[in-house]
Every structure is written in C-alpha cells, then in structure tokens.
Amino acid sequence: MIGSNTIRLVLNTYSYTRKVFYHARPRQVNDTVSKLLSSKEEKSVNKNVDEDAKTILKIPRGTRDYHPQQMKIREDVFRNIIDSFKQHGATTIDTPVMELTTLLREKYGEDSKLIYELKQHENEDLLALRYDLTVPFARYISQNKISAMKRYHIGKVYRLDSPKMTRGRYREFYQCDFDIAGVYDSMIPDAECVKILVEILDKLAVGQYRVSINHRKLLDAIFTVCGVPAKNFRSLSSTIDKLDKIPWEVARNEMINERGLSPEITDKIWSYVQLHGNVELIDRLRKDPQLISEKLAVEALHDLELLFRYLKLFNVTDKVVFDLKLARGLDYYTGVIFEAVLTEYQYNPQLDDDQIAIGSIAGGGRYDELVQKIDPKQRRVPCVGISIGVERISAIKEHQSLESKDQLKILSTEVYVASAEKHLLEERMKVCNFLWENGFQTEMAYRQNPKLLDQLQYCEKYHIELCIIIGNTELNNGTVKIRHVNTREEFVIPREQLVEQLRLHLSKIRQR
Template identity: 45%
Template sequence: MSAEEASKVTVDAAVNAKPEQKQQREVQGKPNKPKSSKKATKAIELKTPKGTKDYADREMAIREQIFSTITQVFKKHGAVALDTPVFELKDILTGKYGEDSKLIYDLKDQGGEECSLRYDLTVPFARYLAMNGVSKMKRYHIAKVYRRDQPAMTKGRMREFYQCDYDIAGTYERMIPDTEIVVTVVDALQRLNLGTGFIVKINHRKILDGMFAVCGVPEDKIRTISSAVDKLDKLPWADVFVEMTQEKGLDPEVANRIGEYVKDKGGVELVQKLLQHPELSKNVKAKEGLEDLALFFEYAEYMGLDKNLVSFDMSLARGLDYYTGIIYEVVLVEESVKPIKVAQATAQLSISKPDGDAGKKKGSSDVVDESQVRVGSIAAGGRYDELVGMFAAAVRGKKPNAKQMVPCVGVSIGVERIFSILMAKAKKENDVRSSPVQVFIMSVREGMLKERMEIAKRLWDAGIPSEFMYKTKPRLDRQYEACDKDQIPWGIMIGKDEWDRGCVKVKNMIQKDEQFPMGQDIPLDGLVADLKARIGL
C-alpha cells in the first residue's frame, strides 16, 4: 500500500465516524485538556493537499511585489479589476478545455448545484460578459486556478496556482488589441527583472487549420492532430509522429507533410514567405491568418516591441478548444535554448495524468528534470472570438446573434514559475525582511507595561508600525534580542528618570550612532514627529 493510499484509508475512517459520536466524545473530554486526546488515537496527516502549498511571510513579500508590478502594468493599459467565484456551475466549464477537461476539480454533490473549481480565469470572464450582456471590457484578474495535474512543486508546477490575466473584450479593428496584449505582457515581464531572457512565440489558429487542410488532414481530425502538434515543445517529432499516425490514425504521408511545415520559425519575413507559398496562400483561412500576423508585426514595430523577442512558430498550437485567432506562449530562453535535453527528458514523461491514474503510469517520472517541461512557459493566451457567444447561445438554445458575439483576446501570466525565480534571487541577495515593524518599545527597568502601551497607542495612531514585548516585567537583554531577531530598526527605551522628565530615549538599533551611542533623549510631545522623520514616513 503506498503512502498516499494509507493516508486515504485513515481519512476514510475519520469520515465514516458519525458526527454525533464525535461531538459526544469532545463534550465528555475533561475540560482544559486538548480535545484531541481521545481522537488522537487515529493519526491524521499534517500536510497541505497534494500540489498545494502555504506561502509565508518572506514568500508573501515577494509575491505581493510580483502582483503589484503586474497590476500596475495592466492598469497602465486601461484594465479594471474583476473577481469571480472560485467555483462555477459545472456546466459552464464543460467542453471548453479539450483533452484537459479531465483535470477539472469537481465539488461533491451535497444536495445543491453541481459545481467545479475554475480551471482558468478566461472561461469565468466569458461567462461574466455573456451573463451581464457586457460587450466591451478591458479587465485584469489575479487569482488562483485549479488543475488535477501531476505536480512538480519544486519547479513551480502546482495543482493550485495563481494566474494573472489581462483580456480585451470588444469588437475592434483587426489585430490592434491582439498586438497591445503582447506589448503589455512583455512590459510586465521586463519590469519583473527576472534576470533571464524570454521570447514570445506566436502562431494563428487559422494558419494551423489551413495548414492541416493543405496537408490533407480530414476535417474531423483537425482538433486532435492540433493537440498532438502542441506537444512538440515537450516531445521530439518522432513521438508526435507516432501519436498522429498510430494513436490517431493519420496517414503517415500527411503527417510527414505537417512535419515539414511545423519546423518553420521566424519573424515577419517568414509570414511574407508563406504568403507566397504556392499551396498555403491559396487556402482562404491560412491566408487570413498570415495577413493577421503581418499586421501584428507592423503594429508591434509601431508600439516599439523588440522584434527579437517575438518568434512566429508554426509548431505552437495550444491545447484549449476556444482559441480562434492568434495564439501566444511566452517561454524562458534558458529552457528554450536546450531543445535536445527537453526532448530527451520528456520522452519518458506521461503528460497531464490525474492522480486517479497514478497506478497505471508507465515509466518513472523521478528521472525527469521537470524544470524542462512546460514550466518554461510563463505566459500564454490568444484570441477567442466565440466563447462569449457560445454562452449566450447555450442559454437561448439558438445560435448567438451578432450582439451576443463578443470577440476577446487575452493573456495569462503564470506567476508560480516567476515566483520561484525571484525567490531564488532574493535568497541569494538575502534581501527579504518580512517584519513590517519599525519601532520596538522597551522598558529599561521595572516593567513599565502601562507606559509601553501608552507609547504604542501614540505610534499606532500616527501610523507607525510598532511593537513591545508581551510581558509585564521583561529583561532588557530579552527585549534587545527580540528587536534584533526581526531586524527592527528603531528602539524606544523608557526609563524612570527620563519618563519623569517627560522624555524617552530613541536609539538606532542597526547602525551605531556615534553621537548618541545610548540613544537620544526625545520629549514625548515630539516623539511621533521625530520617529516619522527617522523612518521617512
């Protein structure tokens, strides 16, 4: 029995115990002793659920810095905030995520509606627009999403993780918002100072569809073959070829033709070349997609986007069902320059396997360097013109009318990977102080709790973060230690003599003050002003 199964059995036992029994036991427990003393006989596992973790003080400081940087950039482009519930009606999520739908977390049926935890922030946004008849909105949303994926926590791939989304909904002229989205995400990533390069891969669903048609993929296989192509960032061509031909029954001839196309990567010159391509340029959809990308490169230049950051990549497909136009993926350059290692490492990995299937997993994922798999991707998105109309249609049971079609384009930044990078950087530079406290209020002798409390009240009222030791008669050395431990920069020393004169001593606890090595006498009346000046408030 694996550790996970064992823990499950224990949990089941607890769950099956009748609630009344449990309550009874607690009530009978002797007062003032831990209520668990009897229950403790069945051990519970003290951990967070698989694929989740806690973020404490120093980590939170980094994370708040990331969110604030990203939020500022989104707002700079005119986005307003939207918050949606963490779970949606199950039906809202159904049929939106292709092969990944199996990764959705469902809530238990407890006699109400059937709900699922959100899988991303895009579908809830589209649901919001459709539900409220909103036809135009630039919104950002920073929140957690949930996927029952195989976690690789040390590298930032989790089952509960944050996404930072920015989307533009509305009927606008071709490719203008699409390009601004990329400008926005590049701006945000650059301001985060990752200390590592990245590139934005772009492609277009219509180019893919056109290409598949030109290669001879039957129409009913286009989406599934597209899913196979999407794995090319994690698997070598040979594996994808096998998936296409053996698993998905594609003619090897056709697969080989696809193989020729998806090798292509480049900039605007590749777009121009393909616009001249004897077959592709004759496919209406492919031509439309290529013209879109030509406009993208034109506008990107106007908006000052560094062209070396963008790569038109014919192998980028994106798994989700709802994309209809341009698609993006931002990858860290560190990873993307090691394609061979990626291919080798990941050939053994079973992809996206929910843990219910864990027992059936072939091979061992222990040997895989998981940093090389997909987590190299730090942002992704694209255009989805039909999702909102799809909701409107589902309600009325008819095709959406023109007013209900709300074209959207957006991007999602996955911050867990970014967090890992910045946390490692901060640890190296040892520059994360977590305590917000600026002043520690100490008594020199005799406790003086009343006086310390009075001073604290004055400082709190003035907005100065302050603490004192929760002890009636603390020793001075203990107070110094507490101050040191949290690196609190300023100390207030209350002594009987000074207090009788209406003064306290203020001391720099980090740097020695040559002029006032024992602290400086400050009258109570001027204390707040004095400290504000020292702290820079």
C-alpha cells in the same frame, strides 16, 4: 533504471501552462532525477505524522500553504502585474470559485476530467470548482449582457491532476488574467496584450525570455494543405504543442501511431512547423502557392502582418518570434496565439528548484467564439487575452530572493518600543499608542517584563529599522532613546520631539 514516467515527471514539473522546457545539461537532469527518486522515501512536508497520536494533520493533496515570506514575494509580483493592467485601463471583477458543472463541461477537451465537482445537494444545481478564469469571464460577459470590457482577474483555479504529477504541479493555484472583450478593429487589442506581457516580464526581471507568436487559422490551413482530416485538427494541435519538449521523432511516431497519419503527411507537417523567424517569414509563406490558396492562411498572414507592424510601434519586436510550432493546448483559441518562454536559467543544484526549470511563463490568444457558444442568444463578443504564470514567476522570485544577499523584510514594522527595566509595560503601551496614532508601524513585546536582549533580537531578526528604549532614567528626564537597529547607534532625544525625530531617523536610514 529510470523509467520514462520519471523523466516525464522532471519534464512536467510545473502547473502553469502544462509545458516545461528543460535545457539543463544531462548530468543535471540525472541529479534532479536522483533527488526526485530519493525524495519519495522522505516524509512529505505536507504531513505531520505523530506515531503516538491518532490524528494526522495534512492538507489536501496537491495544495499548499503559503508562508509569510512567500506571501511577501507574491504580493510584490501581484502588485507589479496589477499596476500594468491598470496602466492600460483595465478594471477588475470577481466571480465565484464554483460554477455550474454544465457551464464547465465540454469547454476543456481532454482536460474536462480534471474538474473538481462538489457533492450534490437536494434541489441544488451540480457545482464544480472553476478550471480557469476564462470560461467564468465568458459567462460573466454573457450573463451581464456586456458588449465591451477590459478587465483583469486574479483568482485561484482547481485542477484534479493525477497524483503522479502532483510534485511541483499544484491542484490549486493562482491565475492572473487580462482580457479585452469587444468588437474592435483587427489586431489593435491583440498588439496591446503582447505589449503588456512584455512590460510585465521586463518589470519583474524574471530573466531572458522570448514571446512566440502564431495563428490558429494558419495552423489549420497548414493541416489542410498537408492532407490532415479536419476532425484531427485539435488533437494534432496538442501533439504540435509538445514539440518544444519532445524531439520530432517522438512526435512523429505519435502522429503516425496514435493519430493515424501517414508518414508523408507527417513529414509535410514538419516541413512547416519547424519554421520560425521574424516578420520576413510572413513574406516567405506568401510565396507558397499551395498554402496561399487556403483562405484561412491568407487571413492569418494578414492578421500577423498587421500585428507585427503594431508591435514595432510598441517597440517590442526584439522580444517576439513568429514560431509555427506554437499551438497552445486549449480548444477555444480562434486566432492569434502567443506564449512567453524563459530562454535562460542558471540551474542551482543547491536548491530544491526543479520546479522552476526553463519554460513557459505566460500565454494567451484570441478566442472569438467562446462567449457566443455560452450565450443563450448566441451573441458574439470576440475576446483576446493573456494569462500570466504567477505561480511560476513567484517561484523564480523566491529563488532570486534566496540567492540574493539582501534580506527580505517581511514585517512592515519600522519602530519597536522596548523597555530596559521592569514594570514599564504601561509606559510602553502609551508610547505605542502615541506612535500608532501618529501613523508609525509600531510593535512592542506582549510581556509585562521582557528582557531587553530579547526585544533587541526581535528587531534584528525582523529588520525593524528603529528601536525606542525607555527606562526610568529616560522617564525622569522626559527623554527617549532612539536606537538604529542595524548600526546600533543610540540617540537620546527630548520626548516631545519623538515624532519629528523618528521621521528624521527613518528617512536617513532609508536614504542609505
């Protein structure tokens, strides 16, 4: 029997937004579950157990090494994202990986238990590893007395998720945040955040997606209208937030049995949160006399109307949905919230890709009170920001790369210096040095007398474009042989033309 914990394991297999949609067909779900179950018996990839030795080499549970192939893909993802942030005028900062535990406490609601603490030392503050980049940003803004800033920050964050959840959900992972802090006119920075989100997802070509938009004040107004006590608002948001991965009946039971709401209240909530659509939904809600009697609802609808107007000018309305069940997990949001969700994904049972099921790949929103809450003088600096799910996106790009016929070129090396005969090490070194000094990406074998075949195989394995071959004939004639690794064509050229000929051959190869 497949227990409900296993199902949840499948449903919650990624670390980024703690929110995964699973639209695969039932048979595929079963396949994945079987795979998960059987994999429990396999030796974990993070362990290297040697029965003969006493040493067991492993890395901390829930962490992983990134290999060169993965790093190559991640570098491309990061570069694309950073280019967009910079295009919109952002600078970057860096903050320590650890913060004072007092700063992190009471900022993450139920998730506070997931914070990694350090062992305390005498006369030292109690320290913890950061849980996200948002609270450190608020601390940075406050401590440096900044009143306006547009910054991005890419860094690792730490969450001590329970071991059960660890598969595919990491305890150490990258976040990639862009935030605009400062007192500005309504919805202008918010609209730019959504614009940037769309630009990045389009550029990265992660597949079809939609950006859901909602407003915390609208949710609060709805809860009020439905008769929910104010103290239940945030915990109720957590239940609402799950509505895209659990059926309404399950959520309804949780509201009644765990949150203590009456069936009538619950059903009234449902009549609202199931609504979604475009800008016209704003007008429809304005015709709801009960809702519109709430000041928060009026404010939220005004914000949303403005936001949709700006999004139209930014040419992104086709990507955007006004979705009343979007709630976002974190406590600190105070206004507009958004979340990008993949809507199409081809499941491939050949690959161990359960961790890239359809789901949320970016999110964000307005948090106007976080800096104030931290600031010693309660100075108010409103903020809005987005967080790109780089781990998720990198996993998708890895998957795309595996499926693609194009080989991933990991090494930058463009010219390899080989010798065809023995005793030519120093000649190879001279040529290498000459090429390095002329700016070429160049390598050679670290051997006195490498075999020509080994040298050529290295070039083919790593997709190095050109190979220079020197032998005694070439040395005596003052020539060099240039070989196109891919086509295996060879050209003998005068040694003094080496630099210009290499440039010529490289540009020819790259034009193909």
